[in-house]
Amino acid sequence: MRHFFGIRDEEFIRGDVPMTKQEIRMAVMNEARVDEDSVILDVGAGTGSISIEAALGAPKGHVYAIERFDKGIELIQQNMEKFNVSNMTVIKAKAPEGMEDLPELDAVIIGGSAGQLGNIIDEAQRLLKIGGRLVVTAVTMETGSAILKELKGRPFEYHGYQMAINRYRKAGPYHLLDPLSPIFIVSATKVQGEETIG
Template identity: 80%
Template structure:
C-alpha cells in the first residue's frame, strides 16, 4: 500500500527534541522525490519524523538517519518501533562523520548541520547519484544564506522558497490563524560532472 506523507504531529513520540512539522515534512519529502526503492539520508534527524515518513514511502529502499544527540537517537528508535519501520538505520554521530560508509543515495535531506554545512555538502556531493536530490531546510536567514553560498561552484542546479504555514485554531464559534515559524527550503539536483 502506498504511503501518503503527512502523519499528524501528535502521532510522533517527541519529548523536547525539535520536530519538523507535518506541512513542512510533506513539502520536504515531495521535494526529495522519495520513491518506493529510494535510498535516503536524513541529516540532523531530531525525532526522526522525516526519516520515518521517508522509510514508509520507500518500503523497498532504505533510510539512514544521522543524529548527534543521544536523546534524539532514542526518540528515533522509539518512533521506528511505534510505526513498525525496519528499513532504517540510525547513526549516532555529528555529520559529516556519520556519512563515511554510506552507499550511493537518491536523496539527502539536511535539517541540521551544526555549523558544518560545507563539509556535509562535500559528502553529499560524493554520495548522491547523478540526478539525486538534496533538500535543505533552514529556520534562520543566516542558515539560508549559508546554504546558498555553500552550493555555489558545486555540480548542482538549485532553487528554493520560503514557506509560512498558518493553522486554523478554534476560538469559540470562530477560527483564527495560528502561525508556525517560517522556513526556507532549498532543493538541489546533482548534475553530471563537466
C-alpha cells in the first residue's frame, strides 16, 4: 500500500531529541522525490522521523541513516520497530564518516552537519547519481547561508526557500495560531558538468 508522507509528530518515539516536524517532513520528502525503489541517505537522523518516512515511501529501496549520538541511535531503532521498517541501515558516525562505503544514491537529506557541511556535501556529490537530489534543511540563518555558499561552483542546479508553519490550537470556542520555528530548505539536483546553475 502506498505511503502518504506526513506521519503525525505524536506517533514518533522522540524523547528530548529534536525532530523534524510533520509539515517540514512532507516538503522534504517531496523535494527528495522519494520513489518506491529510491536509495536514500539521511544525515543527522536524530529520532529517525525523516528516515522512517523515506523508508516507508521506498519499500523496494533502502535508507541509510547516519546519527552520531547514542540517544538518537536508540530512538531510531525504537521507531523502526514501531513502524515495522526493515529496509533501513543505521550507521553510528559523525558524517562524513560513515559515508565512505555507501552505494550510489538517489537522494541525500542533510538535517544536521555538526560543522562538517562542506565535507558532507563533498561526499554527497560523489555518491549521488546524475539527477540525484540533495535536500538540506537549516534552522539558523548562518547554516542557511552556508548551504548556498557550499553549492556554488558544484555540479548542482538548486533553489531554496523558507517555511514558516502556524498550526491551529484550540482556545475555548476559538482557535489561535501556534507557530513553529521557521526553517530553510535548499533543494539541489546533480547535473553533468562543473558549472553550477543557481
